[in-house]
Amino acid sequence: MNQMARLTSSPGKCCFKASLDREATFCDECGSPIQRCMATDECGGLLDAAGCCPVCVAPELSLDAGSASSIKVGGSLALPLLVSNNSPVGRPLFVEELWIKGDDSEPRQVDLTFQRLNSESTAEVGLRTGVFETAGLHRFDVHIVVATRYLWREERYVFTTAIAIPVDPEGPSEIVQNYNIQADEIGAGMTIYNPTRIQKEREAGIATHAEPIRLTMRRADTLERSLGHRGYTGNLAVTKYTDLIWQGFDPGHAPLDGPIRTQTGVLGLGRASNAPEGGMNDVRLLITHDGEIDEEASVHISRRHFHLFIENDRLLLRVESQNGLLLNDTPWRRGKMIALKDGDVIRPLVSRPNAIALKVLFETQHDEVDRIILKRLVDFAGDRP
The missing domain is CATH 2.60.200.20 (Tumour Suppressor Smad4)
Structure with missing residues (x-):
């Protein structure tokens, strides 16, 4: 079994130094195997423990809070999403798919007007939520499928994030709702998006939310396999360390x-x-x-x-x-x-x-x-x- 030869964490500075020797396969200092990115001649990157090059694959999702408005029961909301490529070495990223999933709804694919996203560039996407039937905190999961390419090769990855939207009840009078939320109730990395508060602060001239709200993303390896982007049918995978x-x-x-x-x-x-x-x-x-x-x-x-x-x-x-x-x-x-x-x-x-x-x-x-x-x-x- 080759588990002992696999990386247990991201490569350190010593690994990058060792990789300058094109013949090197292990780091002399820490003993970790050196797994280079397929585009290492352009990026100089090494793969992390999950087999991804963080230099080439650096997507970011943000909510553009400036266009928010209040939302009540019976209404819908278009989430102004910004998709960015933060690769520091000029590597393009290809956005293949974008999905949104509500509380109990089926995942819905979002139409994209772009695919290639050059380094340090941003594209806008409008995610429509559909009609909110009840008041309270509504959760939406957003999945993004991105690819990095080099010559005739391509690697695909799925990242996911979660957004919670407070929806006010119907009625002429304003009701202030307080949400006592535990981290394990909403999931790690969830962003609470309160369009009512953002709109009021914007009208009052408060610039707190003038900048986009960055969403916390994580790799979704289960989705990568179930959607057929990585691995074989039957949930079987061959890693770079096989x-x-x-x-x-x-x-x-x-x-x-x-x-x-x-x-x-x-x-x-x-x-x-x-x-x-x-x-x-x-x-x-x-x-x-x-x-x-x-x-x-x-x-x-x-x-x-x-x-x-x-x-x-x-x-x-x-x-x-x-x-x-x-x-x-x-x-x-x-x-x-x-x-x-x-x-x-x-x-x-x-x-x-x-x-x-x-x-x-x-x-x-x-x-x-x-x-x-x-x-x-x-x-x-x-x-x-």
């Missing part, structure tokens, strides 16, 4: 067992020699018999045939060969990306599918894949007649 175990390879043709440790977080597999030998690959794919290379058969494997990497808590394959490959019995052409699952068989040669194969086996603990065995098979017929 061990890859290489079986059936000739000596020197596969990396050491363990998490992906390359600078980019991507493994290249193909006929060409490996990087330590001055080549372009991390895993060498050749057809061999008793240690002897079958040159005539191996020449049909492309120099770089495909990539393997972990994205959105899934093990992905990207086809690089002009001739494509087979996953099980399904052909995939160059540039296609496929999420690999337990039991899949990668067949690099479409014209000779039994010549060489790579079988993928997941070993799981609870809802995480603890180890992935990648077994090289030569002259593999599998389930074929």
Whole structure:
């Protein structure tokens, strides 16, 4: 099990210093594994314990209190929401979805007029609450789905926050309501949004709420999986710290067992020699018999045939060969990306599918894949007649 090798907290200054060595995989000072952001060449960031780069992924939600008005039973409210990208290094953020959920209502997706949000920029969104049927404190949850991209890769995350809105009863006379609220009653990070008080203070010239009210957000890993943005169906996840175990390879043709440790977080597999030998690959794919290379058969494997990497808590394959490959019995052409699952068989040669194969086996603990065995098979017929 590789739990001991995983980060227990965010990387420290010593980890960033160690990461300046492009070959470093562990911090010499604290011993933590170094997991670089996929865009580390642009951001210089390292992943935190949850597998997120806080330099690239820095969304902020705020309520623009200046446009608030009082709300009574029978009325509705448009919450003026500001969405900001606080990345300090110029990395854009892509807002994919925004959802709002009332007390007992179903989540409702909000129409967005934008997607790309450049660093240090802000966009406005109006969240309409619907009609308030009763007086009291009404809770709304807001979920935002954001993505960070680099070349052909993308990581998605879901953040959530909660807003409580006091709604006054109907009637000609003003009623002052006092709310005695315990933190465990409303949930950590909830913002109490009192539009009546804000409007009165604004009319009185009080500038207390002239600035936006920043909302406290947290990662919503359960939503990330249930909405299908991260992990597999069935609540199964492959983290950046999952061990890859290489079986059936000739000596020197596969990396050491363990998490992906390359600078980019991507493994290249193909006929060409490996990087330590001055080549372009991390895993060498050749057809061999008793240690002897079958040159005539191996020449049909492309120099770089495909990539393997972990994205959105899934093990992905990207086809690089002009001739494509087979996953099980399904052909995939160059540039296609496929999420690999337990039991899949990668067949690099479409014209000779039994010549060489790579079988993928997941070993799981609870809802995480603890180890992935990648077994090289030569002259593999599998389930074929």
